[in-house]
Amino acid sequence: xxxxxxxxxxxxxxxxxxxxxxxxxxxxxxxxxxxxxxxxxxxxxxxxxxxxxxxxxxxxxxxxxxxxxxxxxxxxxxxxxxxxxxxxxxxxxxxxxxxxxxxxxxxxxxxxxxxxxxxxxxxxxxxxxxxxxxxxxxxxxxxxxxxxxxxxxxxxxxxxxxxxxxxxxxxxxxxxxxxxxxxxxxxxxxxxxxxxxxxxxxxxxxxxxxxxxxxxxxxxxxxxxxxxxxxxxxxxxxxxxxxxxxxxxxxxxxxxxxxxxxxxxxxxxxxxxxxxxxxxxxxxxxxxxxxxxxxxxxxxxxxxxxxxxxxxxxxxxxxxxxxxxxxxxxxxx
Amino acid sequence: xxxxxxxxxxxxxxxxxxxxxxxxxxxxxxxxxxxxxxxxxxxxxxxxxxxxxxxxxxxxxxxxxxxxxxxxxxxxxxxxxxxxxxxxxxxxxxxxxxxxxxxxxxxxxxxxxxxxxxxxxxxxxxxxxxxxxxxxxxxxxxxxxxxxxxxxxxxxxxxxxxxxxxxxxxxxxxxxxxxxxxxxxxxxxxxxxxxxxxxxxxxxxxxxxxxxxxxxxxxxxxxxxxxxxxxxxxxxxxxxxxxxxxxxxxxxxxxxxxxxxxxxxxxxxxxxxxxxxxxxxxxxxxxxxxxxxxxxxxxxxxxxxxxxxxxxxxxxxxxxxxxxxxxxxxxxxxxxxxxxxxxxxxxxxxxxxxxxxxxxxxxxxxxxxxxxxxxxxxxxxxxxxxxxxxxxxxxxxxxxxxxxxxxxxxxxxxxxxxxxxxxxxxxxxxxxxxxxxxxxxxxxxxxxxxxxxxxx
Numbered sequence: 091x092x093x094x095x096x097x098x099x100x101x102x103x104x105x106x107x108x109x110x111x112x113x114x115x116x117x118x119x120x121x122x123x124x125x126x127x128x129x130x131x132x133x134x135x136x137x138x139x140x141x142x143x144x145x146x147x148x149x150x151x152x153x154x155x156x157x158x159x160x161x162x163x164x165x166x167x168x169x170x171x172x173x174x175x176x177x178x179x180x181x182x183x184x185x186x187x188x189x190x191x192x193x194x195x196x197x198x199x200x201x202x203x204x205x206x207x208x209x210x211x212x213x214x215x216x217x218x219x220x221x222x223x224x225x226x227x228x229x230x231x232x233x234x235x236x237x238x239x240x241x242x243x244x245x246x247x248x249x250x251x252x253x254x255x256x257x258x259x260x261x262x263x264x265x266x267x268x269x270x271x272x273x274x275x276x277x278x279x280x281x282x283x284x285x286x287x288x289x290x291x292x293x294x295x296x297x298x299x300x301x302x303x304x305x306x307x308x309x310x311x312x313x314x315x316x317x318x319x320x321x322x323x324x325x326x327x328x329x330x331x332x333x334x335x336x337x338x339x340x341x342x343x344x345x346x347x348x349x350x351x352x353x354x355x356x357x358x359x360x361x362x363x364x365x366x367x368x369x370x371x372x373x374x375x376x377x378x379x380x381x382x383x384x385x386x387x388x389x390x391x392x393x394x395x396x397x398x399x400x401x402x403x404x405x406x407x408x409x410x411x412x413x414x415x416x417x418x419x420x421x422x423x
Numbered sequence: 424x425x426x427x428x429x430x431x432x433x434x435x436x437x438x439x440x441x442x443x444x445x446x447x448x449x450x451x452x453x454x455x456x457x458x459x460x461x462x463x464x465x466x467x468x469x470x471x472x473x474x475x476x477x478x479x480x481x482x483x484x485x486x487x488x489x490x491x492x493x494x495x496x497x498x499x500x501x502x503x504x505x506x507x508x509x510x511x512x513x514x515x516x517x518x519x520x521x522x523x524x525x526x527x528x529x530x531x532x533x534x535x536x537x538x539x540x541x542x543x544x545x546x547x548x549x550x551x552x553x554x555x556x557x558x559x560x561x562x563x564x565x566x567x568x569x570x571x572x573x574x575x576x577x578x579x580x581x582x583x584x585x586x587x588x589x590x591x592x593x594x595x596x597x598x599x600x601x602x603x604x605x606x607x608x609x610x611x612x613x614x615x616x617x618x619x620x621x622x623x624x625x626x627x628x629x630x631x632x633x634x635x636x637x638x639x640x641x642x643x644x645x646x647x648x649x650x651x652x653x654x655x656x657x658x659x660x661x662x663x664x665x666x667x668x669x670x671x672x673x674x675x676x677x678x679x680x681x682x683x684x685x686x687x688x689x690x691x692x693x694x695x696x697x698x699x700x701x702x703x704x705x706x707x708x709x710x711x712x713x714x715x716x717x718x719x720x721x722x723x724x725x726x727x728x729x730x731x732x733x734x735x736x737x738x739x740x741x742x743x744x745x746x747x748x749x750x751x752x753x754x755x756x757x758x759x760x761x762x763x764x765x766x767x768x769x770x771x772x773x774x775x776x777x778x779x780x781x782x783x784x785x786x787x788x789x790x791x792x793x794x795x796x797x798x799x800x801x802x803x804x805x806x807x808x809x810x811x812x813x814x815x816x817x818x819x820x821x822x823x824x825x826x827x828x829x830x831x832x833x834x835x836x837x838x839x840x841x842x843x844x845x846x847x848x849x850x851x852x853x854x855x856x857x858x859x860x861x862x863x864x865x866x867x868x869x870x871x872x873x874x875x876x877x878x879x
Binding site for chain 2: 092094095096097098099100101102104108191192216217219220221222233261266267270271274277383385386
C-alpha cells in the first residue's frame with residue numbers, strides 16, 4: 091500500500107523492508123553484545139505492548155540486551171528526567187517515543203550528543219534533524235491513517251452534517267498528521283460536512299472534552315478521535331448522554347475491536363501495525379550500530395478495519411487470535 | 424501599541440534651536456540596541472553601553488521602552504563575576520511569530536517560527552504545483568490557520584515568508600512584496616501575495632527555494648559556522664545557493680546560481696542541465712526501462728500503479744536495481760561536472776546536496792563526488808566535504824523564517840516601525856493595506872467549501 095504522508099522534514103517514506111537484517115548482520119550483532127534502552131509514552135496500551143514485543147524479539151535474536159524499559163506516563167518532565175538518567179547508564183542505543191515537542195527536544199539532543207544512537211518512534215521534535223540529532227524516525231503513515239478514518243466514516247454521515255474531531259492537545263507529529271489528513275479528506279471529498287474541532291490535553295480529559303464538544307454542537311452527525319483509548323472513553327460518555335452517532339478512530343486495540351464488532355457506534359478503525367513497527371525500529375537500531383546507512387523516515391502503511399474484516403485484520407496486526415468477545419459478537423463462536 | 428511613555432511626550436519647556444525631540448532621536452538608538460540584543464552581540468546593560476557607546480541613561484531609557492514594547496526581556500539574571508549578578512537582556516523572540524511555507528513541485532510545507540527565525544512547528548504534505556493556484560492558496564491558508572490556532576503567540580503574526588520553486592525577481596533586500604512577482608508560468612496573473620496579505624493582514628516575503636534552503640542549511644544545518652558553501656538542489660530544476668564570506672550571494676536580480684540553464688552533453692545529446700539531469704529526465708528514463716523490461720523492479724511498479732516517478736527510480740536504485748542506478752549515476756556525473764566548475768571558481772569548504780531524489784539514494788551523491796573530485800584543482804578539493812542535507816524540506820522553512828526575521832529587523836525597515844511597536848504599523852505596510860482595501864477584492868477561488876473553524 092502507498093504511503094500518503096511525508097516525514098517530519100518532508101522526507102519520502104522508506105518501506106520497512108529497507109531495514110531487513112541479513113544473517114551476517116545478526117551474526118555481527120551477536121558478537122557485539124549491545125545494551126539497549128527503550129523509552130515509551132506508556133506501557134498501558136495494547137499498541138505499546140505489541141511494539142515493545144516486536145523490538146525485544148529482534149534484540150533477542152541479535153544478542154542485544156534490553157537494559158531498561160521506561161513508561162513516561164505521557165509526562166514530558168518524566169521523559170526528560172528518564173533520558174538524562176539513561177545517558178548515565180551509557181547504553182549503545184535508545185529507542186524513544188518523544189511525548190511532546192519543544193519540552194523534550196533538548197533532552198533527546200543530549201542523548202545523541204553523548205554518543206548514544208537514538209531512534210525515534212512516531213514523533214520528531216521540531217528542530218531535531220536525522221543524521222545529526224537522531225538516526226531515524228520509525229512511524230506509521232499517520233497521514234494515511236487519518237485519510238482511512240475519514241473515508242470509512244464518510245458513508246455514515248448525512249449531508250450537511252457537523253462532524254466532531256477530538257484531537258490531541260500536545261504538539262505531536264503522529265496525531266497532528268491524522269487530524270490534518272482527516273479534515274483535508276473531508277474538505278476535498280465531502281465539502282458539505284462542517285468539521286468541529288476540540289482537543290484534549292491529557293488522555294483523562296478525553297471524555298469531558300467530548301462532552302464539551304457535544305454540548306457546543308448537539309447536532310453532531312459523527313466523531314473522529316485520533317486514537318482508540320480516548321475514543322472509547324468518549325464513546326462511553328456520549329452513550330451515557332444518549333448521543334449515539336458513528337465514530338472512527340485509529341489503532342485496533344482489543345477493546346476497540348470489540349466495540350467495532352458490536353457495531354453500535356464505532357464503524358471504522360485505521361489500524362497501525364505496532365508489532366511490525368517495533369521490529370522495524372529494532373532492526374534500524376541494529377543496522378545503525380553496525381555502521382550501515384539507514385533512511386531518515388521508515389513508515390508502515392495503515393490498514394482499513396471494519397466490522398466485516400475485524401477478525402482477520404486483528405489476527406494480521408496482532409499475530410494472535412481475535413478476542414473471544416469479538417468472535418461471539420460476530421457469531422463465529 | 425504606540426509608545427506613550429513620559430520620554431516621548433513633548434516637554435512644555437521650549438527646546439533649544441536645532442535640538443531634536445526625543446521621539447526623533449529614539450528610533451535609531453532603539454534600532455541599534457535592539458539589534459545588538461537580537462543578534463546576541465550584547466546580553467547585559469554594560470555590554471550594550473560598551474558596544475553602542477551610548478550613555479548609561481540612554482541605554483536604561485531605551486531598554487525600558489523596548490521592554491514596554493515587549494521586544495526585550497530582562498527577567499533573567501546572569502552569572503556574577505565578583506559583584507552583583509548582572510540582569511540579562513534577552514530578545515523576546517516569542518513576542519510574535521512568522522508563518523513560513525515552502526511550495527515545491529510535489530510538496531507543500533508550512534511552519535511557525537519565532538522572531539529569531541527558529542521553527543516552532545512544521546508540517547509537510549504532498550501537493551501538485553500544477554493544480555490551479557487558487558486551490559493551492561486555499562490549502563496554504565487552511566494550513567496557516569491550523570498552525571496559528573496551535574502555535575501563534577498572543578502577539579499574533581508579524582509576517583509570512585514563502586519559498587517558491589523559481590527565482591524571485593524584483594525584490595530588494597528587506598522589502599516586503601506589494602505585488603506578486605512572476606515565479607511560475609502556471610501562476611501567471613494570480614495575486615498570491617495580495618491574497619495572503621488580505622487574508623492574514625501581514626507583510627509577505629518571497630525567495631527562491633534554493634535561496635531559502637541554502638540559508639536554512641547555513642543557519643541550522645551542516646553549514647553552521649561555514650563561510651563558503653555551495654548548496655545544490657536537485658529536482659525538476661537544478662539550482663545552486665552560493666554562500667560567500669558567510670553571506671548568501673543573490674546577484675543583481677536575485678537570479679544567482681541558476682546552473683540548470685547551463686548547456687551540457689550526455690550520450691551525444693546537447694541540452695540544459697535541467698533537461699538532461701533533472702527529475703523529468705530521471706522519470707522518463709525510468710519509465711522507458713519499465714516499459715521495455717530492462718528493469719523488472721520498475722516494470723513491477725508500473726504494473727501496480729500505472730506510472731513511474733523520479734522518486735521511485737531513485738528508491739529502486741537504492742534497493743539495487745542496476746538500470747535505475749545507472750540512470751542516477753549519469754545524472755550525478757552531469758551535475759558534478761557543472762558543480763566542479765563552480766567549486767573551482769569559488770573554492771567552498773562544503774557542498775551540500777538536497778532534494779527528494781538525493782535524499783532517497785546514495786548513488787547520485789557518489790557520482791557527483793566522483794565528478795567534482797575528478798575535475799577540480801587539488802587545492803580546491805583538499806579539505807572539501809560533499810554531503811547530503813539532513814534537513815530535507817525543513818531547510819526551506821528555516822531559511823524562509825530567516826528571510827522574514829532579517830527583513831523585519833533590518834535597520835532601515837525597523838526604524839520605521841519600532842516606535843509603533845509593531846511592523847504592521849509600518850507606514851509602507853499601512854499604505855499597502857489601504858490600497859488593497861480600496862481595490863475590489865478578487866472573486867472567491869473555485870474550491871471546496873471550508874468551515875468557519877480553524878481546520879486544515
